[in-house]
Amino acid sequence: MGKNYLDNIAIVGSGLAGLTLAISLAKKGIVSTIYEKENEDNLGGMGIQITPNGSRILSKLGVEEPLREIASKVESITALDGLTSRRLFSLELNQFSKGDELGYFTCHRGKLIRILCNKAMDLGVRFCFGKKITPQGLSPHGVGFSSDDGEEFHASLLIGADGYGSQISQILNPAGEKHKTDFVALRGLVPTEKLRKTEFANGVNLYMYPAQHLVTYGIDMGKVLNVVAIRPFEHLVDTEMDPETIKAGFKYFQFLESLLANATEIRTNLLYKGIIQPQWFAGKICLCGDALHPMPPFLAQGGNMAMEDGWVLASSLCNNLNLTDALNLFKSKRQQRLERMVKYTNSQAWINHLQGGLMYQLRNTTMTLADRTVPSLISSRYSWIYKGI
Ligand SMILES: Cc1cc2nc3c(=O)[nH]c(=O)nc-3n(C[C@H](O)[C@H](O)[C@H](O)COP(=O)(O)OP(=O)(O)OC[C@H]3O[C@@H](n4cnc5c(N)ncnc54)[C@H](O)[C@@H]3O)c2cc1C
Numbered sequence: 001m002g003k004n005y006l007d008n009i010a011i012v013g014s015g016l017a018g019l020t021l022a023i024s025l026a027k028k029g030i031v032s033t034i035y036e037k038e039n040e041d042n043l044g045g046m047g048i049q050i051t052p053n054g055s056r057i058l059s060k061l062g063v064e065e066p067l068r069e070i071a072s073k074v075e076s077i078t079a080l081d082g083l084t085s086r087r088l089f090s091l092e093l094n095q096f097s098k099g100d101e102l103g104y105f106t107c108h109r110g111k112l113i114r115i116l117c118n119k120a121m122d123l124g125v126r127f128c129f130g131k132k133i134t135p136q137g138l139s140p141h142g143v144g145f146s147s148d149d150g151e152e153f154h155a156s157l158l159i160g161a162d163g164y165g166s167q168i169s170q171i172l173n174p175a176g177e178k179h180k181t182d183f184v185a186l187r188g189l190v191p192t193e194k195l196r197k198t199e200f201a202n203g204v205n206l207y208m209y210p211a212q213h214l215v216t217y218g219i220d221m222g223k224v225l226n227v228v229a230i231r232p233f234e235h236l237v238d239t240e241m242d243p244e245t246i247k248a249g250f251k252y253f254q255f256l257e258s259l260l261a262n263a264t265e266i267r268t269n270l271l272y273k274g275i276i277q278p279q280w281f282a283g284k285i286c287l288c289g290d291a292l293h294p295m296p297p298f299l300a301q302g303g304n305m306a307m308e309d310g311w312v313l314a315s316s317l318c319n320n321l322n323l324t325d326a327l328n329l330f331k332s333k334r335q336q337r338l339e340r341m342v343k344y345t346n347s348q349a350w351i352n353h354l355q356g357g358l359m360y361q362l363r364n365t366t367m368t369l370a371d372r373t374v375p376s377l378i379s380s381r382y383s384w385i386y387k388g389i
Contacts, residue, residue: 288309
């Protein structure tokens with residue numbers, strides 16, 4: 001039934017969305033090609049939290065064994081008032097996965113991507129690294145695209161898994177919502193041997209300050225502390241992504257300076273409000289991952305949702321339907337969950353960045369009270385996410 005769109009699938013982007021899609025297709029006997037603008041040895045990143053919904057997909061992809069060598073299992077997320085160090089709530093994470101599952105873990109993103117690339121290569125997925133792709137347009141038989149070095153390509157189906165700022169998304173959504181920078185993130189990797197004991201608690205720790213927050217967790221088997229500090233973007237100050245300027249804006253983080261003093265790597269990221277692009281697909285082009293729904297990391301779900309997308313898109317494409325029906329199936333399976341996810345993530349931005357004063361105190365009191373009396377209220381905010389697809 002018109003399934004020749006599976007003959008020559010091109011996936012743009014070797015991130016979590018693109019790799020999950022390629023591996024899932026390959027496991028069903030469909031070989032695709034991944035075009036990635038970076039070189040193979042430059043697919044890094046810093047720490048990443050993989051939540052049970054994402055780790056279940058990774059298990060289905062067949063990478064559980066190598067992952068166990070790089071994954072640090074997380075037992076709890078603890079939220080603290082940064083000003084007083086008072087615990088606001090703690091979420092036990094073992095309730096969201098079975099004992100033998102990978103569950104909630106943290107790791108270095110670059111190592112996770114390497115494991116997925118190896119798996120994809122073993123399954124015969126073709127990779128074209130160092131190719132920055134620009135789509136040329138639609139044709140009745142497929143889609144043409146070229147790379148920045150002038151090479152021309154053709155595919156029966158083009159998947160835009162090219163992340164935030166996706167060029168492919170811009171073709172489908174030329175009048176798409178223009179993003180205003182909302183937040184700025186300062187990230188650092190610090191060897192734990194260089195830290196004082198008080199600077200490193202187990203699990204994922206979320207320190208909430210007026211209008212700012214800080215997340216820390218261990219990666220590389222606890223040898224490295226991943227630090228993510230986030231505050232609103234100040235339009236008059238943060239014109240350049242200079243780490244020193246960005247750092248100076250974190251006025252409540254007395255210990256951020258000392259925490260990052262021994263960082264082996266520091267990066268900055270601009271963050272934007274979560275949205276879902278209006279046009280998911282057109283003709284023989286479809287979006288997934290951040291290209292479809294960029295979202296800030298306040299619930300650590302951008303990468304996890306990207307993997308869910310890749311998995312569901314592969315199963316929709318292999319459903320013996322014509323292309324439009326297959327892509328509509330993908331959309332119908334993902335839309336409700338993604339809309340809820342974006343809504344929750346944006347509301348978490350508000351919760352994490354209250355300015356202080358009455359609302360700040362009210363939030364802290366509510367969290368502390370819920371933690372002591374109805375912890376199920378807190379878990380219910382996360383359980384639908386971690387339960388997965
Ligand atoms: C500070 C911070 C912390 C985060 N923490 C978490 C977390 O803990 N957990 C979580 O799940 N998510 C987290 N995220 C979000 C997560 O990183 C993204 O949502 C996720 O990486 C999206 O995956 P993707 O495959 O859609 O896109 P990407 O990972 O962005 O991959 C896109 C790929 O496409 C390539 N590409 C782009 N354009 C082209 C082109 N024209 N031609 C060829 N290749 C191209 C890029 O080089 C890249 O390799 C965080 C994000 C930030 C900023």
